[in-house]
Every structure is written in structure tokens, then in C-alpha cells.
Amino acid sequence: MQNIKNIIFDYGNVIFDIDFKIAQASFQKLGITDVETFFAHKAHNSLFDDFETGAISPAEFRAGIRAAANQPQLTDQQVDDAWNSLLIGTIQQNHDLLLQVKAKYRTFLLSNNNEIHYDWIINYLQATFKMNNYDDYFEKAYFSQHMKLRKPNTDIFEQVLKENNLNPAETLFIDDSPQHIAGAKKVGLNTLLMTEKPAQLGAFLKANGIL
Template identity: 70%
Template sequence: MENIKNIIFDYGNVIFEINFKITQEAFSQLGISDIDAFFAHKGHNSLFDDLEMSKISRNQFRDGIRAAANNPSLSDEQIDAAWNSLLIGVSKGNHDVLLEAKAKYRTFLLSNSNEIHYDWIVNHIQEQFGISNYDDLFEKAYFSQHMGLRKPNLNIFEQVIKDNNLDPAETLFIDDSPQHLAGAKKAGLHTLLMDKHPEQLREFLETNAIL
């Protein structure tokens, strides 16, 4: 891809597989009704946004799930298991793909995440890949709960651009959510919709002349 010097990668369903349907079923099993309105890929209860921006603690989030399920006896472990069922894992070979991209571009990670998922993911990459964090795979990794911001809001993109002195005209953002791409475009970034399974990340980047 011509004139691109920097790439900002989303995490979920770009590098790391997630599955919303599994989590919808898990929340339904806890007693939450109207699950499509409560939690889905393109929209969800404000509880999730608040957790991703650290406006509420993990304990307040769990209490919110208990309230939504109308079941105050749900344990922290039951709630965390349902919430973490979203997380499948890093697709095979994707860390090698990221290192190849890093050798060619300045690369960054920008993910809407939260404390509960972050802890699970860090444990996953430590156990499965011997990686303590993402410092070796990107110039810098950004997570919404550390920033107090989330995609698709313009300010999260502006902060990444400012922090790293990026030229938006030379920067590509890759995400699987059209609404997040819309926010990135407002910041002047080039965008690509990840429309393949994370296992096909290499193919996706090669098809788009990135690798």
C-alpha cells in the first residue's frame, strides 16, 4: 500500500479471535433476557462501555450483571467465566505476521478492552507463547481501559496520533467493526475493514499489498 508508514491494528477478530455468540449464550444462561439488545457486536448496554473506559470497577460491572440477570446470588467466578467466554485466543502464526509488519512499518495496537479481559489475555499469551506483554510486537499497545477512552470516539485516535507524532495521511487503521473505521476516518486515517477470520491475517495483509 503506497505512502503508508504506520499501521494501527485492532485486536479482537483481527489478531485475536473472539466470539460474541458464545458470550450471548453464556449471559442468557445467567438469566439475562433480550440478549441482542444487551450485548452484541454492533451495540450493547452502557455497562460494557463504562467498564472499557474504567468508569466503573470490575466489581461494579459484576453487580451490573447481577442486576441485569435479576440474580444477586451470581458469583464473581460465574460472571467472569461468562464474560471471558468471548475470548478464543490468538490465531496461529499471527505473532510472526505482526513482527514482519513491525519490520516494515511503525505498528501500534489499539483495542477496546477491560480489566477482566486484559488479565485473561495476558495470562493466555504468557502461557501459550511465552510473551509477557505486547511490547515486543508493537511500538506501543493501547488499551481503552488504560486511556479512559474507547473507539469509535475521535479522541482515542487523536491521542494515539499525538502521542506518536503520526501523520494521519501516512497511517492505516485496521479493524473488523465498521463503526470504528468511521471514527478513524474522522481523524484522517486510512482504513481497512478486516473481513476475514483472524487465521487469515497474513492473507488479508498480502491481498491489500501491506506485506
């Protein structure tokens, strides 16, 4: 793409497959009845925002799920398994693509995440790809629970831009969530809405002139 020197990637449903419907079904099995309003792609209970910004601990998050389900006897493992059912996986090809993009641009990862998902993902990467983290694939990987900020709020984008001395006019943000794209546009970032599955990331990047 013309004039683009830097790319900020989202993680879920850009690089790594996630499925909100599976998580909704898992929460329903725990006893949560209003899953469409409790947890969905475009909106959810404030419990999730608090967890993604590190405002509450994993123990407090689990307590919130128990309260929402009205099931105080649920074990930590039951809650974690339901929450982690969102996470599907990724493919080696996408890691190879990230290295190709990194060779041409300054690249960054910016993910709304949380401690339970993060630990699952790191264990998955180690077991499946012998990777310890994403340090080799991006100049820097940012996760909301470490930053105490989350997308689509403009302050999270502003921090990444400021810390890395990035010109928003020369920076592209790729995400699958329209509300996150809208937040990025407010700080002047160029944006692309990911409309394909992560398995099609290579074709998506080529179609948009990135590779």
C-alpha cells in the same frame, strides 16, 4: 501500500478470535433475557462502555451483570466465566506476522478492552506463547481501559496520533467493526475493514499490499 508508514491494529477479530454469540449464550444462561440488545457486536448496554473506559471497577461491572440477570447470588467466577467466554484465542503465525509488519512500518495496537478480559488475555499469552505482553510486537499497545477512552470516539485516535507524532495521511487503521472504521475516517486515517478471520490475517495483509 503506497505512502503508508504507520499501521494501527485492532485486536479482537483482527489478531485474536472473539465470538459475540458465545458470550450472548453465556449471558443468557446467567438469566439475561434481552441479550441481542444487551450485548452485541454493533451495540450494547452502557455497562460495557463504562467498563472499557475504566469508569467502573470489575466489582461494579459484576454487580451490573447480576442486576441485569436479576440474579444477585451469582459469584464473581460465574460472571467472569460468562464474560470471558467471548475470548477464543490466537495463533503463533499472527505474532510472527506482526513482527514482519513491524520491520516495515511503525505499528501500534488499539483495543477496546477491560480489566477482566485483559487479565485473562495476559495469562493466556503467558501460558500458551510464553509472552508477557505485546511490547515486542508493537511500538506501543493501547488499551481503552488504561486510556479512559474508547473507539469509535475520535479522541482515542487523536491521542494515539498526537503521542506518536503520526500523520493520519500516512497511517492505516485496521479494524473489524464498521463503526470504528467510521470514527477513524473522521480524523483522516486510512482504513481497512477486516473481513476475514484472524487465522487469515497473513492473506489479508498480502492481499492489501501490506506484506
